[in-house]
Amino acid sequence: MSRPPPALQLKGIVKSFRPRRTLRQALHLSRPETIQVLKGVDLKVERGSVIGIMGPNGSGKSTLLRIVAGILQPESGTVGIMGRVPSTHRAQTSRLTGYLSSSERSFYWRLSVNENLRFFGRLHDLRGTDLRRRIDEVAESLEVRTVLHRRFADLSTGFRQRLSLARALLHDPELLVLDEPTRSLDAESSDGFRRTLSALAVRGRTVIMATHSLREAAQLCDRTFNIVQGKLVEIDTQTELETTEVRVELSVCPTARPPQGAVITGNELTCPLAMLAEVLGWVHARGITVSGLHIPEGVQS
Amino acid sequence: MTRTAGRMLAAAVKEMKLTVSYRLSFFMSLVSALMGATMFFFLSRLIQGGAEGVLQRYGGSYFAFVIIGIAFQSYLNLSMDALGNSLRSEQLLGTLEAVAVTPTPLTVFAAGTALWQFLFASYRVVVYILFGVLLFGLQLQGANFLSALLIMVLSILAFSGIGAISGSFILVYKQGNPIRWLYGGAATLLGGVYYPLSMLPDWLRPFSVLFPITHSLEGMRMALLTGAPPSEVLTQLLILLVFALVSLPAGALCFRWALAKVRRDGTLSGY
Numbered sequence: 271m272s273r274p275p276p277a278l279q280l281k282g283i284v285k286s287f288r289p290r291r292t293l294r295q296a297l298h299l300s301r302p303e304t305i306q307v308l309k310g311v312d313l314k315v316e317r318g319s320v321i322g323i324m325g326p327n328g329s330g331k332s333t334l335l336r337i338v339a340g341i342l343q344p345e346s347g348t349v350g351i352m353g354r355v356p357s358t359h360r361a362q363t364s365r366l367t368g369y370l371s372s373s374e375r376s377f378y379w380r381l382s383v384n385e386n387l388r389f390f391g392r393l394h395d396l397r398g399t400d401l402r403r404r405i406d407e408v409a410e411s412l413e414v415r416t417v418l419h420r421r422f423a424d425l426s427t428g429f430r431q432r433l434s435l436a437r438a439l440l441h442d443p444e445l446l447v448l449d450e451p452t453r454s455l456d457a458e459s460s461d462g463f464r465r466t467l468s469a470l471a472v473r474g475r476t477v478i479m480a481t482h483s484l485r486e487a488a489q490l491c492d493r494t495f496n497i498v499q500g501k502l503v504e505i506d507t508q509t510e511l512e513t514t515e516v517r518v519e520l521s522v523c524p525t526a527r528p529p530q531g532a533v534i535t536g537n538e539l540t541c542p543l544a545m546l547a548e549v550l551g552w553v554h555a556r557g558i559t560v561s562g563l564h565i566p567e568g569v570q571s
Numbered sequence: 572m573t574r575t576a577g578r579m580l581a582a583a584v585k586e587m588k589l590t591v592s593y594r595l596s597f598f599m600s601l602v603s604a605l606m607g608a609t610m611f612f613f614l615s616r617l618i619q620g621g622a623e624g625v626l627q628r629y630g631g632s633y634f635a636f637v638i639i640g641i642a643f644q645s646y647l648n649l650s651m652d653a654l655g656n657s658l659r660s661e662q663l664l665g666t667l668e669a670v671a672v673t674p675t676p677l678t679v680f681a682a683g684t685a686l687w688q689f690l691f692a693s694y695r696v697v698v699y700i701l702f703g704v705l706l707f708g709l710q711l712q713g714a715n716f717l718s719a720l721l722i723m724v725l726s727i728l729a730f731s732g733i734g735a736i737s738g739s740f741i742l743v744y745k746q747g748n749p750i751r752w753l754y755g756g757a758a759t760l761l762g763g764v765y766y767p768l769s770m771l772p773d774w775l776r777p778f779s780v781l782f783p784i785t786h787s788l789e790g791m792r793m794a795l796l797t798g799a800p801p802s803e804v805l806t807q808l809l810i811l812l813v814f815a816l817v818s819l820p821a822g823a824l825c826f827r828w829a830l831a832k833v834r835r836d837g838t839l840s841g842y
Contacts, residue, residue, distance in 0.1 A: 287837060336837070339672050343834040361674040369672045375665025378585065380592040385585075392581030393673035393680070395574055437669070 275353030277445050277476035278315040278338065283308050283347035285333055307333050309500030310347070317444070320467065320477040322491035324484070324505070329497040331480035332372065332449050338478060339369040339447045351445055365394065368438035372449040372480075374430050379423035383414065383433060386422055387440060394441035408436040412466060428459040435466070446470065448479035452486060464490055484510055484543060511544035518549060519562030526556060578675045582683025583690075586657075590687065604695040608702040611637050625767050630796040635709050639792050640764040642699040646723075647784055649692045650730035651754060653685030654678075654738030654826075662745065668840040677830065681738070711795060718794035718801050725811035726787035732818025733783075739822075739829035745841065758782040763789065783814045 285308040307330040315321050323331045336342040338349060340356040340363060349356055356363040377386050384405065391401045409415040412432045417425055425433070431454065438446060451467075452460040467477055467490055481487055487494040488507035495502040518539040528534055532541035532549050541549045543565070553560060591597055615634035629636050658681060661667035670680050703709030737750040758764075761771070762784035768776055779785045790807030793799035801808065833839045 333837070341668055341671055341834065341839060342837050343831065345835075361676075364672060364674040367672070369669075371668060373665055373668075376669040378589060378664065378666060381585070381588055385588060389581055389585045390669065390673065393578055393670065393675040395577070395674065397577060 274317070275350065276314050277317045277319070277352060278313065278321075278478060279348075279350040280311050280313040280334075280338070281348045281350075283311040283334070283337060283344045283349070285330070285337065285342065285344050306500060308337075308344070308497075311500070311502050313495070313502055315476055315478060317476050318471060318474045319492045320471045320490050321479070322487035322494035322507070323478065323480045323497065323502075324482065324487060324494060325497035330500060331497060334497070335369075335447050335449050335478065335480055338445075339367055340364065341369075365441060366444045368441065368443035368446045370434045370438045370446070370448040370451055372453060374427070374434075377422045377430070377433065377437075380421065382419050382421055383425070384418045386433070387418075387437060390437050391440050396441060404440055404442070408439050411469075412436050412439075413462070427454045428456065431455055431459070432463070435463070439470075444476060446475060446477045446479075448477065450480050450482065452481070452483070460486070484514065508544075512542050514543040514566060515540055516543050516546055516566075517562075517564040518546075518553065518560055519564070520553065521559040521561050524553075524556060524558060528552060575679055578679050579683030579686055582675075582680050583686040586684045586687040587690075590691065600691075601694075604698040605702060607641065608638065608699050608707075611641065612703075612707045625769050628797070629767070629792045630710070632709075632796075634703065634707055635796055636767070636792065637765055638699055638703045638709060639795055640788055642696045643723075643726075643788060643791050644759070644762075644764045644784065646689075646692050646696055647726055647730050647787055648755065649685075649688055650727045651734040651737055652751065653688050653731075654681045654734045655741035655748065655751070656688070657681040657684035658738055659741050659745070660684075662741075662840060665840065671839060678826065713798035714795040715798045715800055716794075718799055718804050719791055721801055721808055722787060722790040722794060722804060722811065725808060725815055726783065726791075729783040729787075729811050729814035729818055732815060732820075732822040735822025736818070736825045739825040742826075742829040742833055743838075754782065754784075758784045761785065780810075783811060786810045786814075 284306070286304045286306040288304045307328075311334060313321075323334060325331050333342065337344050338351070340349075340360060343357065351363045351366050354363050354366070378389070381389070387405050387408075388401060391397075391404060396404055405418075406415075409418055412435060414429060414432050414436055417429055422430070422433070431451065435448070435451060438448070446467075448467075452463050455463060464486065467479075471477060477490075479491075484507055488511055491507065494505050494507045496505050497503075518541070520537050520539060523537050524534060524539075528539060528541075529545065529548055529552055531545050532539055532552075534540075539549060539553070550560065612634055615632070615637065618633055626633060626636055658667065658677070661670060667677075671677060700709065700711070704711060733750060733754060737748055737754075740748045740750060761768075761775070761779040762782050763779065764784070768779050768785065768789075771779065786807045790799075790804040790811070793804050793807075833841075
């Protein structure tokens with residue numbers, strides 16, 4: 271028996287953007303320089319895996335996810351979703367994929383939550399009792415049942431983000447493409463989000479998500495990649511957490527000994543990212559104010 | 572219900588709910604149709620008598636002439652604008668990307684959105700004509716509705732093709748749409764909406780045949796005001812068919828090209 275195709279396969283994805291010409295460039299008839307964001311991305315994701323994509327702002331995380339979701343066309347390279355190519359099997363790959371955009375504006379703010387979900391469900395060809403059942407199921411699992419009849423505009427950021435996931439899950443896709451799903455969520459909501467994603471992975475769904483949080487990647491993802499100069503470089507999140515150094519600026523120089531692994535130099539405390547929560551707890555317990563926190567770009571936690 | 576019809580209906584219902592949610596604007600658009608008809612009634616009284624000669628071929632009444640002109644101009648403009656308006660509105664709302672990742676093609680979604688706009692425009696056409704018949708003595712007893720229907724269907728097809736080209740400009744350039752400018756502005760000037768084409772100077776009149784609205788309105792007035800059967804509006808029907816046969820494939824090609832371009836450039840949802 272032949273092996274089923276991988277949930278997602280990317281081969282040699284290249285994508286460039288040409289910024290709009292300025293008036294000066296237009297007058298000189300010169301072309302602005304093309305910015306190559308992705309320079310040959312290869313990735314094979316087996317079914318049921320959770321994949322994290324990290325990297326600083328502008329590194330190409332969203333571009334990569336938008337290519338997977340079929341919103342963007344790569345210049346070269348191929349995308350395969352469960353063995354199907356989005357450019358030639360768009361309808362089929364759309365049914366297999368659920369996309370969570372990082373923008374809150376992707377809903378109709380004047381309509382109720384239920385009306386929004388019903389509309390997007392209908393565009394996925396769900397109807398009647400099937401549609402009602404799916405809305406009930408996702409509303410239950412994401413704890414948004416209480417807001418179903420409220421206008422989208424009246425919801426908090428946390429609810430809006432959960433509804434983005436609810437919409438992505440509505441047609442029960444095999445592959446979830448999530449662009450910073452926990453951005454602008456508080457700690458409790460983020461934890462709830464992570465629990466939902468873990469449960470989906472247990473049910474065999476495949477997840478590819480962009481995140482800025484190394485801790486989130488370490489908790490959730492089977493494999494995590496950094497986008498470095500347009501290519502994917504796999505990282506060991508646990509090692510990264512232990513070796514990435516963060517600096518905590520304090521209002522006063524502490525006299526007590528810091529937790530093992532942290533070093534105090536004047537008003538500054540240095541520790542591995544993995545210890546950050548423990549160190550901040552220690553600082554807080556001594557009534558010391560944190561005046562600055564320096565975490566390397568792209569690995570916020 | 573077929574899959575495509577279900578998707579279109581969903582888009583139409585969504586559009587209706589959004590329109591009705593802006594209550595004041597919805598109410599004002601209902602009332603403005605009545606105000607438009609009243610204004611043209613008084614205008615027609617002003618020029619009554621003086622224009623009977625040139626209007627003889629349409630039954631002699633300026634009010635009847637102009638009410639058909641403006642009622643169907645809004646309908647035909649909509650055929651041309653529906654696709655572009657729908658995409659532009661989704662671009663501004665920020666929802667176009669969320670729609671684009673569903674299996675529903677953007678053309679089907681836009682057609683569904685346009686369906687509500689057509690229903691709403693139909694209301695305005697009905698109000699214009701009913702108002703004219705009930706309050707201002709518009710005579711439609713001898714109208715040939717079969718001819719009017721044929722003219723209307725072919726006009727919508729011809730204008731929708733141009734609308735697809737217009738929508739392609741909106742998709743790529745977001746604002747600034749030369750097709751709308753050309754067909755909206757010049758067709759009003761040369762299409763015979765407010766005055767008969769015989770009023771145009773000789774050198775300008777030949778340009779009017781380049782616009783499908785000229786043939787739509789001519790056929791529609793002949794059908795509704797003089798009761799012309801399909802055989803008498805055959806010329807208009809054939810010209811509109813040629814417009815449709817040329818503009819629909821051209822529009823489909825343009826739209827496909829525009830969609831591929833914005834997916835390549837990453838500007839699908841940009842505004």
